[in-house]
Amino acid sequence: MMDSERAIKWFLRGYVVCLFVFVFLPIIASMVFSFNSQRFPTVPLGTFTWHWYETIWQDPDVWDAIKTSIIVSSCTSVLATFIGFCTAYTDYRYSFRFKGAFLALALLPPTIPLIIMALAMLAWFARIGASGEIWSVIIAHTVLTAPFAMAVIRLRLNQIDPNLESAAWNLGASEWTAMREIILPFAKPAIVSALCLTAAVSFDEFAVAWFVSGLNKTVPVIILEIVTGNIDPQVNAIGTFVFITSMTLVIIAQILIMTREKKDAPA
């Protein structure tokens, strides 16, 4: 009886490891291929090379795309985090009529397939005369990422003692002062976390960016265009850069939330 218990336990652990291998294999493989001399990678691997990095280093299109991506994702993260904070605070503090509809409006965008949003945004921006601009991508990405910022900050506000804010009011602080002195400092790690997370999502997003960016291509759009052409190991080199950037951002975002959770736990 005990033996079968242990066997099942180890089988299940092995299963989980296999699943993680499946999930991370493409990421690791892409990094390995980016240093591999073969045009069509296979085993045994070819020799080590910096060649693919050198070719993208010399490609002005890639540099333009990196510049565009950095502008888009930093502007998006600031806008989305601001809007997300406002929404999270409203949900935390107020109850009002149509709050359900308000929250639905705030949280719905990630449930609409990106390709549909891409088409809708493309047509809408063309209609209002804003197509193909760099800020049309920023506007679109803000819609897509604000819900993530809202969720992260809302979770943090859950942990605040609701009496803190009203205590400040009773001591004569205005609502604005209480916001600046109590809510904002408390929410700060979540705000930084939301900035990282929204930047990562924006940095990776390709469908909407592809449709609305026009000539201001972001990095994923460049990747999409290269991939559509042929197998080209340059993609692995750019991809490794994208992986490292977005993984760093997501890891920072997660650690910020996790460490604060532990600190705040009652001793």
Next chain:
Amino acid sequence: MTIDPKRRFDPYALTWRMPIIVWQVLFFIGPLVFMIAMTFFLVKNYRMHEAFEMKNWIKMLGRGFFWDSYFLTLGLATLSTLCATIIAFPAAYALSFKVSANIRRWAIFFLIIPFFTSYLVRTFSWYVILAESGPINAMLAYIGLGPYTMLNTKFGTMVGYMTLTLPLVVILQTVSLASIDRSLIEAAHNLGCGRVRTVFTVIVPLAKTGLIIAAVFCFILSFGDFVAPYYLGGSKPPTLPIMIIDTTKSGQQWPRAAVVAVMMMVTLFTVAFAAIMVAYRKKT
């Protein structure tokens, strides 16, 4: 709270409430409503004219190839949902009941990372790995098997869908399984209920809502994804998202692409609504 609810104009409250409303109405509701309106527009000489005609609807829905794509996409997304739910469940079960809370937290930590990490590059990586002359077939050749054609097949498409959806499905399933009251499971064991029977008669019903929500997200993601069926599945025949891209990018037929998009949204809302009804249905 000290705020008078009857106060009509509260600038402080409105400061926090208005940004999302204004932004979403202008750039989320606006585009979607315009896209629905666009399905009635006409295209003449590569230019779109505002009109109210049923032509696009008749043209798209009246053709066999639209319905071929529609049912193909529906079938693939359903298959993907089934695969993801079944593949994820043992892992979620293990992470919920067979490891410590600390390991569970780290597992979720590491599953969140790929969910936000370039799906496009990960798919391209599979394209190389699964290729006829790629590493997997090369390794199989050592033991005298293959080569197998894995690209441009349903199998390839599924690998892509799983890359997209598995991390999220495992996370959602784990969260819902881990929140089950352990004493109920122990009670089942004490009453002589076998392991497998406990899973299906106690654990699955208790975690039903979470499992269904995970499946719905999986369906939405797979149904709307164009990368897996295009690069790994060969796109013959195209799925609906690929059809949207082809119709939009070549030929300026935005209104017809909008018809496809609206059909997709109607389908997704129907599926999501039905699933949520089942998920929250009270046991009689």
